[in-house]
Amino acid sequence: MDTDSNPLATAPPAGIxxxxxxxxxxxxxxxxxxxxxxxxxxxxxxxxxxxxxRPLTACGAAWLSAAHRTFATAGAEAPVTGGVGDRIVEARxxxxxxxxATWWLQDATEVHRIRxxxxxxxxxxxxLSDASNxxxxxxxxxxxMAVAADLCAGHLADAAWVVAPGxxxxxxxxxxxxxxRPVSLTLEIDPAELPGLSEALQGFxxxxxxxxxxxxxxxxxxxxxxxxxxxxxxxxxTPLPGHGVPAGAxxxxxxxxxxxxxxxxEVFARLFAARCGAAMSAxxxxxxxxxxxxxxxxxxxxxxxxxxxxxxxxxxxRPAQDTDRLGGDFYDVHPCENGEVLAxxxxxxxxxxxxAVLTGKIRNTLQxxxxxxxxxxxxxxxxxxxxxxxxxxxxxxxxLASAVREGPDVRVRITSAGHLPxxxxxxxxxxxETTCRGSLIGVLPAIEVSGExxxxxxxxxxxxxxxxxxxxxxxxxxGEMFGExxxxxxxxxxxxMPAEAVVERVQMLTAQWVGSAPHDDIAVxxxxxxxxxxxxEETTWTT
Amino acid sequence: MDDVTxxxxxxxxxxxxxxxxxxxxxxxxxxxEALRDGLDGESVLLxxxxxxxxxxxxxxxxNNITVAQxxxxxxINxxxxxxxxxxxxxxxxxRGRITVSCVDGEWHALPARLLAEVLxxxxxxxxxxxxxxxxxxxxxxxxxxxxxxxxxxxSLATRLPSAHATITACQAxxxxxxxxxxxxxxxxxxxxxxxxxxWAPDARAAADRLIADPLPRPQRAHQPRDALPHxxxxxxxxxxxxxxxxxxxxxxxxxxxxxxxxDYTDLQRQYTAEDxxxxxxxLATALYAGDxxxxxxxxxxxxxxxxxxxxxxxxxxxxxxxxxxELRDFPRATAVLTEARDALAVENAPA
Numbered sequence: 001m002d003t004d005s006n007p008l009a010t011a012p013p014a015g016i017x018x019x020x021x022x023x024x025x026x027x028x029x030x031x032x033x034x035x036x037x038x039x040x041x042x043x044x045x046x047x048x049x050x051x052x053x054r055p056l057t058a059c060g061a062a063w064l065s066a067a068h069r070t071f072a073t074a075g076a077e078a079p080v081t082g083g084v085g086d087r088i089v090e091a092r093x094x095x096x097x098x099x100x101a102t103w104w105l106q107d108a109t110e111v112h113r114i115r116x117x118x119x120x121x122x123x124x125x126x127x128l129s130d131a132s133n134x135x136x137x138x139x140x141x142x143x144x145m146a147v148a149a150d151l152c153a154g155h156l157a158d159a160a161w162v163v164a165p166g167x168x169x170x171x172x173x174x175x176x177x178x179x180x181r182p183v184s185l186t187l188e189i190d191p192a193e194l195p196g197l198s199e200a201l202q203g204f205x206x207x208x209x210x211x212x213x214x215x216x217x218x219x220x221x222x223x224x225x226x227x228x229x230x231x232x233x234x235x236x237x238t239p240l241p242g243h244g245v246p247a248g249a250x251x252x253x254x255x256x257x258x259x260x261x262x263x264x265x266e267v268f269a270r271l272f273a274a275r276c277g278a279a280m281s282a283x284x285x286x287x288x289x290x291x292x293x294x295x296x297x298x299x300x301x302x303x304x305x306x307x308x309x310x311x312x313x314x315x316x317x318r319p320a321q322d323t324d325r326l327g328g329d330f331y332d333v334h335p336c337e338n339g340e341v342l343a344x345x346x347x348x349x350x351x352x353x354x355x356a357v358l359t360g361k362i363r364n365t366l367q368x369x370x371x372x373x374x375x376x377x378x379x380x381x382x383x384x385x386x387x388x389x390x391x392x393x394x395x396x397x398x399x400l401a402s403a404v405r406e407g408p409d410v411r412v413r414i415t416s417a418g419h420l421p422x423x424x425x426x427x428x429x430x431x432x433e434t435t436c437r438g439s440l441i442g443v444l445p446a447i448e449v450s451g452e453x454x455x456x457x458x459x460x461x462x463x464x465x466x467x468x469x470x471x472x473x474x475x476x477x478x479g480e481m482f483g484e485x486x487x488x489x490x491x492x493x494x495x496x497m498p499a500e501a502v503v504e505r506v507q508m509l510t511a512q513w514v515g516s517a518p519h520d521d522i523a524v525x526x527x528x529x530x531x532x533x534x535x536x537e538e539t540t541w542t543t
Numbered sequence: 544m545d546d547v548t549x550x551x552x553x554x555x556x557x558x559x560x561x562x563x564x565x566x567x568x569x570x571x572x573x574x575x576e577a578l579r580d581g582l583d584g585e586s587v588l589l590x591x592x593x594x595x596x597x598x599x600x601x602x603x604x605x606n607n608i609t610v611a612q613x614x615x616x617x618x619i620n621x622x623x624x625x626x627x628x629x630x631x632x633x634x635x636x637x638r639g640r641i642t643v644s645c646v647d648g649e650w651h652a653l654p655a656r657l658l659a660e661v662l663x664x665x666x667x668x669x670x671x672x673x674x675x676x677x678x679x680x681x682x683x684x685x686x687x688x689x690x691x692x693x694x695x696x697x698s699l700a701t702r703l704p705s706a707h708a709t710i711t712a713c714q715a716x717x718x719x720x721x722x723x724x725x726x727x728x729x730x731x732x733x734x735x736x737x738x739x740x741x742w743a744p745d746a747r748a749a750a751d752r753l754i755a756d757p758l759p760r761p762q763r764a765h766q767p768r769d770a771l772p773h774x775x776x777x778x779x780x781x782x783x784x785x786x787x788x789x790x791x792x793x794x795x796x797x798x799x800x801x802x803x804x805x806d807y808t809d810l811q812r813q814y815t816a817e818d819x820x821x822x823x824x825x826l827a828t829a830l831y832a833g834d835x836x837x838x839x840x841x842x843x844x845x846x847x848x849x850x851x852x853x854x855x856x857x858x859x860x861x862x863x864x865x866x867x868x869e870l871r872d873f874p875r876a877t878a879v880l881t882e883a884r885d886a887l888a889v890e891n892a893p894a
Contacts, residue, residue, distance in 0.1 A: 138717045140689035145758070147717060181757075283686075290687055324678035461567075476813075476820035478787030489810070497611050498565055501618035505610075508650050511675070531565050 026089075026105035030056050034065065043105060046084055050330050060084075064091055064103070071101060080109060085208050088112045124268060127155055131272060135279035139286040142172070142184050148250070148276040149176035156269055157252035162240075162276070163187065164248040165201050175223040183223070193218040194251070200239035203246025208294040209238040209266050209273075215508040227255065234260035238273045242281035249274065300360045300524070305333050308341045310405040312499035312528040320351045320468075320521045328355030329466045329523035332363055336373045339404055345464040345525045346398035347417065355521075358392055376400050376415035377449050380441065384417075387442035395442035399464045404529050408458050410529040415451040417441050420470070423488065424454050425461045425502070429495040431488040434462075458532035459496035462495045468522035469506065482513045499528035550580055551590035558595045558623070562616035563608055570619045571626050575626060583633040584664050588657050589746055592620055592627070594889045596653050604844075606851040616655060622682055628660050636666030639691035639757060642718075644672040644681050646697035646706040646726065654724055655696035658746040662694070678709045685716045692719050692758045694749060695739070697726030700841065701824045704779070704831045706772075707737040714738070719758035723749050731828040733832055738770050771833060778873045782823065790819045796865040801858055818845075819862060826866070826879060829833040839886045846887065 002223060020027065026043035030036055034056045043050065047059040057065045063082035070076045071093050079092040090108040093101045131151050138144050145162045152160030153176040164172045169188055191198040194217060196210035212235040222232060225516040233256035233290055240247040250273050254261065261269075280400065305313040319327035328348040335341050348355045365386050369379045388395070403412045404410040414422055419441035424432045438449030456462060465487075472482040490509050496504045503526050554577035561569035577587050598614050602608045608616075619891075643659040645652055652674035659671035670688060685693065693713045695704050703726060710720045719740035727734040731742030740758045743749035748887065766800050782789070794816055798804045807815065823841070829838035846859060870876040 123618065134717065137715050138689070139686035140716075143689040143717055150760075284684060290683065294687075318675070323679045390848050476787070476816035493610050494614075495611065496565060497615045498567070498618040498622075500621070501611075501614035503567075504650075505614050506619070507675075511648070511650075530567075 026107075028059075028103045030068055030101050031105060032099045032101075034068060034072070037100060046087075046089070046107075061089075067091060068093070068101065068103070071095075081112075083327060091101045124271075127151075128275065132275050132279075135275055136282070138316045141280065141283045141287055142174070143268070144276075144279050144283045145172070145248075146176075146182040146184060147176040149174040149182045149282070152224075152250065152252060152272070153175070153178045153180075153182075156265065156272065157236075158255045158258060159223050159253040161221070161223075161251040161253075162248060163197065163201065163251065164280070165203075165246055171201070172197045177210045177223050177225050180225065180372045187220065189218070189220060194221060194237065196237035196252070196350060197249055200237055200249035201246060201506060203239060203241065203258060205264065209236055211236055211266075221251065221253070226253070232256070233258055236261045236266065236269060238266075238269050238295045239271050240277035240280060243285070245281065246536045247277040247280040249301060279283055297326060297356075300356050302331055302388065303333070305331075305525075307530075308333060308335055309339075310530065311341055311410050312402050312530055313343060313526070314340070314499035314503040314525070314528070315345075315525045316503040316512070318468075318519075318522045320519060324352055324354060324356075326356035326359075327521035327523040328359060329468065330359035330363055331464070331523055331525045332366070333417045333525075334367065334370055334373075336370055336402070338374050340373065340402040340413075341404070342370065342373045342399045343403060343464065343525055343527050344398060345466065346396050347466045347468075347521070347523070351521060355394065358394055358396070361390070362387070362396060362398075363393075373400075373402060376402070376413065376451055380415065380417045380438070380449050381447060384447050387444075392442070395440050397440055399436075401462060401464060401527055403462075405529075406455075408529070410456040410460075410527070411453065412456060412462050412527060413451055413453050414462070415449050417447065417449050420465065420467060422455070422462050422464045422489055425463065425491045425494050426480060427457055427459050427490070427495055429492045456527070456529040458529050461491075461497070461499065461502050461526050461528040462493065463502065463506070464525040464527070465506070466521065466523045468520040469510050469524065472510045472519050472522065474517045474519075478517075482510055486513075494532060496531055497528075498531070499526040527542070547582065548590070549587065550770065551577070551586055551594070551885050553580060554580065554582065554587075554591045554620070555594040555598075558591055558620075559598055559616075561651065562595055562599075562619045562623075563602075563612045564616035565612075565619055567619055567622055568885075569825070570623050572588065574623050574627055575630075578627070578630065583826075584627065585661055586626070587627055588660050588664075592623060593654075593746070596620055598796045603852065604848055606848075620653060624656060624660060628663075630812050631664060634664055634666040638666045639669070640668040640670070640688065641694055641753065642670045642672065642681070642684060642690045643694045643696070644676045645674040646695060646699075646702045646709060647676060647678050647681075648702050648705055649674055649697050649699060649726075651698040651724075654698065654746070658694055658723070658749055661746045661750050663755060667750075667753070678712055681709065682712050682716060685713060685718050690718060692721055692740075692753060694753075695720050695722045697722070697724045698873075700726050700733075700837055702726055703733055703737065703828055704783075707831075710737050710739055713754065714740070714761035717760055719761050721749055721752065721758060728754050733834070733837075736770060736832060736834075740751075742788070760802075771831070773833045773875065774831070776875065778875050779827055781873070782830060782870065782876060783827040786820060786823045786827070789823050789866065790816055792869050793862055793865045796868075797858055797861060800861045800865075804858075813882050815858070818858075821861060826876060829879050830875055831878045833875075838879050842883050842887055860884065861889070 021040045023040055026046050027040045028036060028043050029038040034053050036050060036052055036056055038052050039050050050059045056068055059083055061084050067080040077093055079090055081090045087107055088109045090106045092104045095101055134147050135144060149160045149162045159177045162174045163452055171187040173187045174182050174184050191201055214232040214235055217235055232253050234254045236252040237388050238250045240250055278384045300313055302317040305315045315331045328350050331345040333343045335417055348358045365383055369382055398417045399419040399422055400415045401412050403410050413434050414434050416436040417438040421434045421436055434452050436450050436452045439447040470482055470484050470487055494505055503524050506524050554573060557573040558570055574587060577591050599613055641662055642727045643655050645655050659669045662669045675844055713720045721741040721743060722739035723743045724736035736741035741752055743752050825838050825841040829835055863880055867877060867880040
């Protein structure tokens with residue numbers, strides 16, 4: 001444009017300095033009625049059609065002329081932003097005393113691009129952080145896979161598959177459509193049908209993500225509800241790197257009408273895949289370890305007691321640490337060849353897993369000695385020698401009760417080896433202490449034990465318990481021992497109760513007594529003569 | 544009363560007589576008779592056995608049965624459930640997997656047990672963990688089995704803080720929680736407060752809710768503080784932690800005020816101290832929930848229990864006053880105690 005032809009352009013009105021025209025920032029001087037009074041060099045580059053004397057609308061940026069009208073009529077001085085060609089421009093008006101305005105225009109394209117990138121980056125960081133929380137929350141493999149598929153379908157794709165390594169052509173997998181619930185299933189497929197899947201599942205050689213030609217995808221890949229076979233616009237297969245071992249593969253699908261996966265999406269999918277893989281590996285490790293633990297502890301857990309040969313047995317156990325399921329107290333009930341039922345309850349010195357391992361040994365030894373259960377002293381002596389010869393330095397206390405039904409009554413032979421003497425609850429509420437006494441097991445080469453025989457009438461109970469009950473500290477005033485008196489008083493109310501009710505009552509009172517305070521292992525075992533005459537057990541107990 | 548309800552009530556009466564008498568044989572016979580009479584499994588579980596269990600609570604409160612009878616009846620009901628469950632037809636539907644557990648420290652396992660059986664009848668795969676489940680066990684179980692939801696049962700309001708920890712822990716593993724039981728309030732208000740994903744007033748409603756629409760996966764584990772901003776004042780923590788000292792101080796104060804208390808036997812002393820510990824526990828729970836009604840409801844209930852046993856509630860008001868004196872620096876506790884005293888005064892006013 002020939003600027004000389006328009007004197008107004010080179011001779012700016014009063015108030016505009018000489019440097020104005022050469023200022024690095026674009027500026028346009030506009031009268032209140034929208035007539036352009038001056039345009040500097042930078043502004044001419046931006047708006048080639050604009051010239052002094054012409055209306056501002058000639059600039060072609062409708063947003064700018066609209067902003068000027070608002071400025072002139074309502075006095076709005078806030079900056080406005082709009083597009084000029086492929087640029088984004090921020091315009092800021094400055095009011096002059098004569099009512100004119102200078103619009104200072106700044107190219108904000110770059111700022112906007114960076115802002116947009118920052119917003120996207122923040123969104124992704126927030127998503128990854130949320131995804132990590134969601135993925136790491138669970139240590140359950142199928143659930144972790146479902147979470148991963150759900151997150152992918154929600155944020156990265158229209159549908160997503162998470163496929164775990166499998167054996168013999170069977171692959172645990174989860175499919176998720178955007179907006180739907182993830183579906184778990186087992187894929188019976190040849191992974192080679194989907195290019196890249198086989199390598200991703202093997203995790204070796206290390207492979208990058210792969211874009212797949214939608215025409216090459218096998219039919220199973222499109223989850224129900226996704227659409228016809230032609231509906232997949234783009235497909236991306238990404239390996240899930242685990243802790244040193246492959247955790248599986250991620251398959252992302254977008255519909256035809258959506259943007260295809262870009263290199264940027266691929267990088268992001270890989271970041272996400274790293275988190276999924278780590279979470280799935282951790283879950284798999286937990287699954288393996290906890291199933292080993294379950295198998296090993298199964299044998300050490302106290303058994304569930306029921307009625308045996310017309311006699312009620314019930315047991316309750318609470319380990320010292322709530323996180324453990326095991327401890328140093330134990331009990332068992334075994335029917336014996338001589339017609340009796342042997343109930344035993346004991347306490348190994350110590351707590352936790354190590355004590356629990358020794359309880360397992362003692363329980364096994366006692367089970368092997370069952371044929372001799374007619375002679376408690378002999379069983380205890382043999383157990384004593386067995387413990388002395390083992391490498392364990394721990395000792396144990398033990399109470400044995402051999403019960404047999406005699407008509408409506410139950411006759412019980414009781415022997416204690418260093419254990420608290422069992423208590424007997426009579427039908428009238430009296431509580432008697434048995435007199436059996438004996439030495440600890442696993443300390444001295446020779447032990448002395450004495451026994452006692454009691455007869456339980458219907459509704460009467462013989463209670464075997466460990467010192468965790470009486471030595472429980474707590475109570476309303478804090479720090480007080482539960483003690484034998486309180487136990488006896490509690491048992492006095494238990495006359496005529498079924499065995500499991502007695503056990504529940506004692507457990508409940510001690511649990512309330514200790515509250516949240518620390519306590520020792522607590523074990524209780526009740527042997528009860530059934531109260532109801534003519535019960536089903538009575539007619540069948542001889543078999 | 545329709546026919547089914549009437550029949551269920553008749554069978555419940557028979558079961559009641561057998562249960563308080565600890566007669567397993569008669570109890571089993573009563574329930575099998577109910578099934579023969581055409582009641583379906585769910586109705587026998589909830590309207591016969593469940594009804595008897597509710598009556599156990601009511602009759603105990605009215606001092607019509609002893610503690611021994613209460614425990615015996617519960618034990619008999621447990622045994623009867625085993626018998627019934629064995630005889631009921633297997634469901635044909637196959638639904639999701641639900642873990643049924645009591646709140647840590649909860650002793651009343653029967654409502655959870657009945658829910659577990661009802662859910663199984665409706666076709667759910669159920670893991671029943673029972674009462675006295677430490678939260679770490681529950682969480683390990685969730686990781687191991689990955690259920691669709693946890694059904695959490697609680698009857699004691701004082702276990703609400705514990706329930707809150709459990710709900711938050713379950714949700715952190717991505718498993719939603721449906722809460723139920725008297726502990727969460729008659730309208731489930733405390734289930735909502737503690738962020739449970741759903742609440743049901745009874746076993747039937749819980750099963751209906753779980754069938755109608757599977758609970759959505761918790762979106763984000765919320766922090767306990769989010770729901771209960773008032774906990775920032777530490778009043779719950781302080782009252783809860785100093786319970787033994789508070790009980791001791793109030794007890795000493797009562798001895799000066801209430802004639803005859805100095806002559807109490809050891810047993811009477813223990814009972815009184817336990818009652819006071821209960822009051823402090825409920826006060827702490829009300830502070831946790833930020834809801835004075837939790838404490839007032841407990842106190843009026845206690846007054847009724849004492850009245851049923853012919854124990855004059857003479858110590859209740861002075862105990863509240865002494866407690867208010869001890870806690871005068873705690874504005875929320877003071878407000879709760881004032882409200883409770885007013886409510887008790889209304890209750891005690893001659894009609």
